[in-house]
Amino acid sequence: xxxxxxxxDQVNVAEGNPLxxxxxxxxxxxxxxxxxxxxxxxxxxxxxxxxxxxxxxxxSYGFEAEFNKxxxxxxxxxxxxxxxxxxxxxxxxxxxxxxxVFGKGTRLSVIA
Amino acid sequence: xxxxAQSPRYKIIEKRQSVAFWCNPISGHxxxxxxxxxxxxGPKLLIQFQNNGVxxxxxxxxxxxxxERLKGVDSTLKIQPAKLEDSAVYLCAxxxxxxxxxxxxxxxxxxxxxxx
Numbered sequence: 001x002x003x004x005x006x007x008x009d010q011v012n013v014a015e016g017n018p019l020x021x022x023x024x025x026x027x028x029x030x031x032x033x034x035x036x037x038x039x040x041x042x043x044x045x046x047x048x049x050x051x052x053x054x055x056x057x058x059x060s061y062g063f064e065a066e067f068n069k070x071x072x073x074x075x076x077x078x079x080x081x082x083x084x085x086x087x088x089x090x091x092x093x094x095x096x097x098x099x100x101v102f103g104k105g106t107r108l109s110v111i112a
Numbered sequence: 113x114x115x116x117a118q119s120p121r122y123k124i125i126e127k128r129q130s131v132a133f134w135c136n137p138i139s140g141h142x143x144x145x146x147x148x149x150x151x152x153x154g155p156k157l158l159i160q161f162q163n164n165g166v167x168x169x170x171x172x173x174x175x176x177x178x179x180e181r182l183k184g185v186d187s188t189l190k191i192q193p194a195k196l197e198d199s200a201v202y203l204c205a206x207x208x209x210x211x212x213x214x215x216x217x218x219x220x221x222x223x224x225x226x227x228x
Contacts, residue, residue: 032214043219094213102154
């Protein structure tokens with residue numbers, strides 16, 4: 001069965017510092033990988049996705065993620081964090097006609 | 113471009129009552145999804161429609177949950193009767209393309225259901 005792990009429930013980072021939110025997946029074959037962000041009382045907003053091609057994916061708001069097949073990881077990164085980046089981040093994985101499986105989420109707190 | 117609309121935003125009911133949620137996807141989107149998001153967890157797919165046909169309802173508790181997509185546009189999700197463990201946020205999403213899960217899904221704000 002497919003699964004997604006986000007090993008950190010909470011990530012704290014100072015404003016201006018680089019941030020990383022970790023994601024590992026278990027999907028047989030070639031996965032589809034997504035990152036979404038959720039602000040309070042709002043739905044999930046799409047940040048970026050990897051389907052095929054270049055392992056480094058650039059997305060909205062300066063975020064990027066690197067697909068690492070050997071480590072089955074898809075970590076989300078940003079060079080310089082903003083206070084407004086504070087939110088709940090979800091990684092999701094799927095394949096073919098199999099529904100996306102979401103991780104439990106990582107709460108990012110950027111401190112001014 | 114208008115996003116995915118959902119109503120109501122909040123609903124409080126007692127167990128064994130029934131409840132219905134409504135979703136209007138982004139105009140022209142072929143595929144519509146309903147997810148259940150329990151507090152502290154990621155969303156879990158309940159049902160997927162492609163136009164007005166069901167593609168996947170394998171995780172829908174069919175003894176109490178039902179859903180339909182009218183004329184391939186709006187959709188309603190119903191719970192009858194509700195249980196305490198149905199307390200969750202119900203998210204609707206849509207994607208432009210049909211077929212497979214590689215397409216970007218756009219989410220509505222969700223309906224927060226509390227069952228007392």
